[in-house]
Amino acid sequence: MNSGPRRLFAGWGRATWTSAHVAAPANQAELEHLVFEGLEGFGRFVPRGLGRAYGDAAQCAGGLVIDCRGLRSVIDVDHERAEVRASAGISFDELLEFIVPQGYFLPVTPGTRFVTLGGAIASDVHGKNHHVDGSLGAHLKRLCLVTPTGVLECGPQVRREEFEATCGGMGMTGVVVEATLRLLPIESSWVVVDTERASDLDACLSLLSADPAKYRYSVAWVDGLAQGKRLGRSVLTRANHASVAELPERWQRQPISYRAPRVVKVPFSPPFSFLNPATVSAFNEMWFRKAPRKRERRLEQFASFFYPLDGVGNWNLLYGPRGFTQYQFVVPFGAEQALEKVLEKLSTGRVASFLAVLKSFGPAGTGPLSFPTEGWTLALDIPLATPGLPQLLDELDLLVAGAGGRIYFSKDARMRPELVQAMYPRLAEWQAVQGRLDPTGLLVSDLALRLGLTRRESLRHPETSDK
Ligand SMILES: Cc1cc2nc3c(=O)[nH]c(=O)nc-3n(C[C@H](O)[C@H](O)[C@H](O)COP(=O)(O)OP(=O)(O)OC[C@H]3O[C@@H](n4cnc5c(N)ncnc54)[C@H](O)[C@@H]3O)c2cc1C
Structure with a gap:
């Protein structure tokens, strides 16, 4: 197994880079050997997959990153x-x-x-x-x-x-x-998609709330730069898997295939972000107008519906050398004012978000640190070169926490530790289990260190410990 020289790591947002050694076990036996006997000299480690977490969750400054992509025998x-x-x-x-x-x-x-x-x-x-x-x-x-x-x-x-x-x-x-x-x-690899424009946030939320079980999949693209009466204008796409009977006759003979578009690559990282208020505003206007007011029952292959961004392999480079963050939060149903306030602050601050996506969550799962809780979730990709961004996002964090909401760790690269306990009230319960599995504190990510997630790290950030 290779645990070679140090490498620089960042998340998908390319925001914060730290260096670590890398080991790439080819199977479970090599992984066990590494974790039980081979950690000396590294002090700490973190598992890493395909590096799609936006922030610093899969990096371990000065320690060991275990590249798990070799675990693929079954x-x-x-x-x-x-x-x-x-x-x-x-x-x-x-x-x-x-x-x-x-x-x-x-x-x-x-x-x-x-x-x-x-x-x-x-x-x-x-x-x-x-x-x-x-x-x-x-x-x-x-x-x-x-x-x-x-x-x-x-x-x-x-x-x-x-x-x-x-x-x-x-x-x-x-x-x-x-x-x-x-x-x-599934009967086919197609989905039946309904598309509908919503003129503002209220209209969007009413459409997403009405008869939620009618569509298995629902999402709204929101124009994050629209202001005033158009605040929150959006395009909803909602879909279900298509049955064979719903396909045209000529497709019914072969209803299922795996057809994912070929991935093209951005050839280089431009020296600046292509995505700024002027380009994003023009794009948003075009996107909103191009969308049909209402279109029903269009058939799409699953890949274009579920993975519209995957056609361009490394689109994250388009944000230039400073990188970007994805600000994703959830607030409970009933806290729509907080959602509106966040959108207002972003649009009046001219924060250009090329991708702003609104969804509704059902009841929370059982994981103490699992992000989804019942309510509205909004995710926005924001260039880090945006002036005044750190202060603005800190303000939004307070708004979200005050409304009983939380930020998604998987997208985060900048949140402060003080708010973790309020956002994740079951943190202490999770820390107790984590501490049993890792009593000497070998598992450490930059995210866990920054936010004081594990009990050991929370000693550095007393705000997050259960006192
Ligand atoms: C374009 C895009 C769209 C996205 N859309 C969504 C979305 O709709 N919903 C959503 O929930 N997320 C979304 N994400 C986030 C993404 O799904 C998660 O960050 C996911 O964890 C990334 O998986 P990965 O293999 O790249 O893991 P990495 O980014 O490498 O690591 C993420 C976390 O998983 C841990 N990890 C990795 N492998 C293992 C392992 N074998 N064992 C234990 N821990 C491990 C790491 O330590 C780290 O904490 C999106 C990301 C991108 C880039």
Whole structure:
């Protein structure tokens, strides 16, 4: 196994870079050897998948990053139970290529298919269907986890605390090696999509609230720069998997195929961000006007509906050398004013967000650190070169926390530790389990260090400890 020289790591937002040694175990035995006997000299480690967390969750300044992509020996569908058993280093892209032709879809998928199964579990990812299906953890049957204290199998019935602490535990409970996931049977690889424009935030929220079970998948693209009466104007896309009967006759003979568009690459990182208030405002105007006022029952292949950004491999380079952050929060239903206030502050501050996405979440899952809680979630990609951004986002954090909401660790690179306890009131419960699995504090990420997530690190940030 290679635990070679130091490398620089950053998240998808390319915001904060730190250096660490890297080890890339090719299988579970090599991983166990590394975790139980090979950590001397490194002091601490963090698992890493495909590096799609936007911030500093999968990096470990001065320690060891364990690249988990080599964990890929198992991928096996059980048709009787409609479930897949797979190694944690396998990507959702690879899983889909394997399961879709066999008539299954992932029960939950984030907006990119270039995440590993292990990374998705650690973030307890949500998709456009949280209001119906919850987050990924709700569909897991079991996990195999390599922790500093040993290898353990866990699931909703067996070692439940360890299982729940791992779903959304941001890699701090151990390295997921393998998991068994329930699948969603599908008749075709097409989705039937309804598109509708909403003239302002109220209209958008009413459309998203009306008959939520009618669509398995719902999302609204929001024009983050629109102000005044147009604040929150948006384009909703809502969809269901298409049955064979819903397809034109000529497609019915072969309703299922894995057709993901070829990935093109941005050839270089421009010296500045292409995405500024002028370009984003022009794009938003065009996008809103181009969208049909109302269009029903358009058939799309799943890849273009679920993964519109994946066609361009490294689009994150377009934000230039300063990088970007994704500001994603959730506030409870009833706190719509906070949502409106956030949008107002961003649009009057001319904060250009090329991508602003609003969804509704159903009831929270069981993970103490899992992000989704019932309410509205808004995610905005924001260039870090935006003047005054740190102060503005600090202000928004207070607004979100004051409304009973929280920030998503998987997207964060800048939040302050003081607010963690308020946003994640079950932190102490999670810390107790994490501390049992890693009593000497070997699992450390830059995120955990910055926010004082683990009990050891929280001693540095007394605000986050349970006192
Ligand atoms: C374009 C885009 C769209 C996205 N859309 C969504 C979305 O809709 N919903 C959503 O929830 N998220 C979304 N995300 C975030 C993404 O799903 C998560 O950050 C996910 O965790 C990334 O997986 P990864 O394999 O790249 O993990 P990494 O980014 O490498 O790591 C993320 C976390 O997982 C841990 N980890 C990685 N592998 C393992 C392992 N084997 N065992 C234990 N811990 C591990 C790391 O320590 C780290 O804490 C999006 C990201 C991008 C770039």
